[in-house]
Amino acid sequence: MEVLSIDNLCKSFGDKEVLKGVTLKVPENSIFGFIGKNGAGKTTTMKHILGLMKGDEGEIKVMNEKVVYGQTATNRFIGYLPDVPEFYGFMNAREYLSFCGEITGMEKKDINERSEKLLCAVGLDKEKHRIRGYSRGMKQRLGIAQALLNSPKLLICDEPTSALDPVGRKEILDILMSVREKTTVLFSTHILADVERICTDIAFLDEGSIKLSGKIADIKGKYRSDEYMIETEDEASRKVLLQKFDKLKEEKGQLESVLLFKETDYDIHTVLAFVAEKKLPVIKIERVEPSLENLFLEVVH
Amino acid sequence: MRTLIAFTKKEYMEQVRSRKLLVLGIIFIILGLMNPLVAKLMPKIMEGMADQLAESGLTVGEIKVTALNSWEQFFKNISTGLIAFVLLESGLFTREYQSGTLVLSLTKGLKRYKVVLAKIFVLLTLWTAFFWMTFIITYVYNDFYWDNSEASHLFFSGICWWLFGAWVISIMVLVSTVSKSGSGVLLGTGGIVFFIYLLGMIPKVEKYLEIKLTGGLKLVNGQSVVSDYIPALIITLIVSDVFFIASIFIFNKKSI
Numbered sequence: 001m002e003v004l005s006i007d008n009l010c011k012s013f014g015d016k017e018v019l020k021g022v023t024l025k026v027p028e029n030s031i032f033g034f035i036g037k038n039g040a041g042k043t044t045t046m047k048h049i050l051g052l053m054k055g056d057e058g059e060i061k062v063m064n065e066k067v068v069y070g071q072t073a074t075n076r077f078i079g080y081l082p083d084v085p086e087f088y089g090f091m092n093a094r095e096y097l098s099f100c101g102e103i104t105g106m107e108k109k110d111i112n113e114r115s116e117k118l119l120c121a122v123g124l125d126k127e128k129h130r131i132r133g134y135s136r137g138m139k140q141r142l143g144i145a146q147a148l149l150n151s152p153k154l155l156i157c158d159e160p161t162s163a164l165d166p167v168g169r170k171e172i173l174d175i176l177m178s179v180r181e182k183t184t185v186l187f188s189t190h191i192l193a194d195v196e197r198i199c200t201d202i203a204f205l206d207e208g209s210i211k212l213s214g215k216i217a218d219i220k221g222k223y224r225s226d227e228y229m230i231e232t233e234d235e236a237s238r239k240v241l242l243q244k245f246d247k248l249k250e251e252k253g254q255l256e257s258v259l260l261f262k263e264t265d266y267d268i269h270t271v272l273a274f275v276a277e278k279k280l281p282v283i284k285i286e287r288v289e290p291s292l293e294n295l296f297l298e299v300v301h
Numbered sequence: 302m303r304t305l306i307a308f309t310k311k312e313y314m315e316q317v318r319s320r321k322l323l324v325l326g327i328i329f330i331i332l333g334l335m336n337p338l339v340a341k342l343m344p345k346i347m348e349g350m351a352d353q354l355a356e357s358g359l360t361v362g363e364i365k366v367t368a369l370n371s372w373e374q375f376f377k378n379i380s381t382g383l384i385a386f387v388l389l390e391s392g393l394f395t396r397e398y399q400s401g402t403l404v405l406s407l408t409k410g411l412k413r414y415k416v417v418l419a420k421i422f423v424l425l426t427l428w429t430a431f432f433w434m435t436f437i438i439t440y441v442y443n444d445f446y447w448d449n450s451e452a453s454h455l456f457f458s459g460i461c462w463w464l465f466g467a468w469v470i471s472i473m474v475l476v477s478t479v480s481k482s483g484s485g486v487l488l489g490t491g492g493i494v495f496f497i498y499l500l501g502m503i504p505k506v507e508k509y510l511e512i513k514l515t516g517g518l519k520l521v522n523g524q525s526v527v528s529d530y531i532p533a534l535i536i537t538l539i540v541s542d543v544f545f546i547a548s549i550f551i552f553n554k555k556s557i
Contacts (some may be wrong), residue, residue: 052407070553071412072407072408075408084401087405088315088402
């Protein structure tokens with residue numbers, strides 16, 4: 001089942017077309033990476049999902065319910081973390097979560113239990129100060145806590161890691177990973193390393209439309225080349241290989257000891273047999289996996 | 302209802318913790334104390350200036366101060382209180398737009414009309430509390446020094462002025478749903494009130510304008526009668542309600 005589906009969403013600001021028919025499906029229990037350059041329209045798309053902006057065309061459904069601008073009932077399924085979450089600085093973290101719980105209509109007992117659990121999970125349980133003095137990382141963590149308070153079906157995070165240091169990033173990614181069983185996560189980012197680490201599904205948004213989307217494994221499979229790579233330990237064995245298999249290529253920009261060949265040129269087993277027979281010292285032999293970075297660049301250009 | 306109460310609670314907490322409640326409280330208490338005080342000191346001030354006045358050919362006779370003099374001060378000074386109130390509260394909506402704090406509340410399913418209702422409720426309760434506090438302080442001191450029975454229709458003229466304040470608040474709320482900045486709210490609210498004030502210069506229409514309600518002094522000292530104020534009272538009541546309701550509709554369609 002799809003937690004979220006967007007069909008042909010269009011939006012213009014003046015004569016600038018920001019979204020040109022975005023179509024997207026987010027399956028349940030996925031961690032969905034919504035990838036795009038700065039200004040690609042990620043935040044705009046998210047604001048439409050939350051009913052904060054009115055689309056010119058198209059339809060959005062959350063849990064099979066249509067999203068309506070203004071009075072957005074579908075938001076009861078959603079937890080949202082904006083790119084720069086802003087809280088009432090005059091409250092402390094507990095008071096803020098309590099406020100959030102009350103405006104979502106949660107029971108007092110549930111609010112206290114969930115708050116305690118979430119504050120522990122995001123490492124703010126010992127924090128007594130008012131939010132005004134929080135660092136960016138702390139705000140981001142409180143942001144996740146408030147988004148998860150009413151156990152949403154869909155957690156939407158707008159670039160949750162962009163402004164954080166490596167430690168902060170790891171913390172946020174770990175939290176996102178840990179909620180996956182109960183909650184589908186949609187997060188926008190331009191940090192591809194984060195996507196490789198935790199995402200199950202991705203969509204590339206570029207110039208207002210989705211250029212590529214699906215399960216990471218499928219996409220990688222589809223774009224997987226029939227290329228293999230051999231990295232030898234020394235120069236001599238590299239030469240031996242090159243003498244035997246003259247179609248081996250040295251890739252530009254790679255280490256010198258790396259050689260590439262296509263499956264159509266040589267059977268991998270023949271090569272392996274040769275390496276074994278000559279007892280050549282190799283560091284690794286592997287099938288070349290397309291990196292998200294390469295895919296992204298390929299799709300965007 | 303619970304969500305409305307929760308949001309209202311947050312608004313009060315903000316008023317307390319940002320010290321607005323304290324500052325406004327002090328201002329309105331000072332205003333309340335000043336009215337009888339200035340009236341009480343008036344003879345002394347005039348005595349001190351007697352020589353100067355004599356030089357310009359004016360002689361100061363014996364000045365008799367009554368509760369009316371203090372009420373005269375009240376109707377003059379309370380506008381300062383209202384201005385302070387508007388200045389301090391003008392950012393009640395716009396601060397939330399600018400900082401983006403509303404986004405999280407609204408995406409949690411908080412109904413938009415509840416945001417407007419809670420803010421209107423807070424503004425009106427604060428205005429009511431502050432206004433009548435000043436009124437009561439003045440009343441008690443006047444009773445102590447002089448005799449309030451000299452002033453007629455005190456309570457009614459108080460209601461009139463209070464309603465004028467509520468009308469200004471309704472403008473403030475309405476402008477807040479359109480404007481993006483606190484200064485925009487001040488400018489819009491000030492502009493509308495000033496326009497009505499100018500309109501009030503025309504004798505024939507003055508009777509029907511909200512500004513008429515600020516003239517409670519004439520009622521207190523017996524220069525006019527209650528029925529003179531009824532048209533303006535009814536019109537202000539209707540206009541304020543219309544403004545409040547319009548705010549809710551506009552806010553529902555606002556892009557946050």
